Amino acid sequence: MTTWHELLMRDHEVTERLFEAFGNALAREDGPGIKAVRMARLYFSEYVDRCHNQKEEQHLFPLIEKRGIPRRGGPLAVMISEHGKSQTMLSTLVPLMEAYEQGDKSTLEPLRQAFAEYSTLLKNHFWKENDILYPMARKVLSEEDGASIVQGIEALEASFGPDTRAKYYDMANQIEVHGGIEALSKSLDPDVLAAILDTLPVELSFVDENDVVRYFSHEHLPKMFPRTRGVIGNTVQNCHPQKSVHLVNQILADFKAGKRDDAEFWIDMGGKKIHIRYMPVRNQQGTYLGCLETVQDITHIQSLTGQKRLLDEE
Ligand SMILES: [Fe+2]
Ligand SMILES: [Fe+2]
CATH class of the missing domain: 3.30.450.20 (PAS domain)
Structure with a gap:
């Protein structure tokens, strides 16, 4: 069975690939296509913010707090505050994306900046979770705890409709094709x-x-x-x-x-x-x-x- 940390880290991985592809598309002189911007906007606001971060806030964080990792001070507090920061950044980014989708190309430059801030914050955030918080959590959580987090993740995804994860991963894939992401070995x-x-x-x-x-x-x-x-x-x-x-x-x-x-x-x-x-x-x-x-x-x-x-x- 897939573990909670595999599920959450897969979300991080897919999102980071999307970040790179969307960043490439934004860097083009004529900017990205409207469809790619729309898909990226829905992915950020619906999947990253309302689904992925909520998987952690509703099902992971409370349980590790219960197992002795304090909410105040330490990595848990940092993670929660970064979720908040990313939301604040989205409240700038999303309207810019919507204006771009309406054909307002003057938003391209501010959009590039807002996206750079948002993706930089989250890339660092994902890294801290992958390398610090999750390993720390795995030490204090029992097998039953792990299974209950997986159940929580699945229930949350189901509340957004059938095949939620596959649907958003597919959107990320389509943006990857738009953004022309290169294999790491090419560098x-x-x-x-x-x-x-x-x-x-x-x-x-x-x-x-x-x-x-x-x-x-x-x-x-x-x-x-x-x-x-x-x-x-x-x-x-x-x-x-x-x-x-x-x-x-x-x-x-x-x-x-x-x-x-x-x-x-x-x-x-x-x-x-x-x-x-x-x-x-x-x-x-x-x-x-x-x-x-x-x-x-x-x-x-x-x-x-x-x-x-x-x-x-x-
Ligand atoms: Fe997080
Ligand atoms: Fe995360």
């Missing part, structure tokens, strides 16, 4: 990205949607399955022993048809246990881009027992 230098891929404790190889080998990692490093540049551009069917080709073809056909999301094998090789996995790679819209193979030496992982934590007090 990395390609050399850094390549070094990250070569540092992963799994060897990767990728064949594209036409089954052509396009990439493998760890080129200059020792590999469990040695391969060289010559394979690039070959079809995957040419790189596998003839007797396994029908199996490879079946897996790829299933991935393309959306029939499976995983094919897993494990073998013994040179005293090691090697785990091999194939996964379809799809973009956010679900289009099949190709197949990723991962190869990992899991001998050491299989030997682990008990726990070793970074933070002893956790």
Whole structure:
């Protein structure tokens, strides 16, 4: 079952992506489209303010106060006061958005400013909740407490109508498309990205949607399955022993048809246990881009027992 903190943090994540996309759309010289502004306005006032913040104020905060975290002073007081501040900021932002939707483009500059203030406050607020308040709350809340918060969250969402969360997440997604949000990896230098891929404790190889080998990692490093540049551009069917080709073809056909999301094998090789996995790679819209193979030496992982934590007090 999804936990209360997963639900609330998912709200934060979706909202932060929306912030970035809407910020991009606002930064364009001709401003965002009216539809995007309308969706963002409804999302901020109806979902963030009246639904998400209320999930916390009605179901999380009272319970953690009951379990000994005081409302006055400390993070709980800060969170409540920031909800209030965000509401005050909305009372400036919303009328600007409404005027923009009516075609008043002179509101674009004040709208940019009001949005920057509002989103900066909430980004900081979400971070404090994710990293400070929620971990603190998880320590004092019992499992039953957690379940009752989830129930409260679901009941509150239901009071706004059926599929409330899905409806607003879908709005956020549509704004993302308008705002042209970029994958985080795009901000990395390609050399850094390549070094990250070569540092992963799994060897990767990728064949594209036409089954052509396009990439493998760890080129200059020792590999469990040695391969060289010559394979690039070959079809995957040419790189596998003839007797396994029908199996490879079946897996790829299933991935393309959306029939499976995983094919897993494990073998013994040179005293090691090697785990091999194939996964379809799809973009956010679900289009099949190709197949990723991962190869990992899991001998050491299989030997682990008990726990070793970074933070002893956790
Ligand atoms: Fe909050
Ligand atoms: Fe929150």
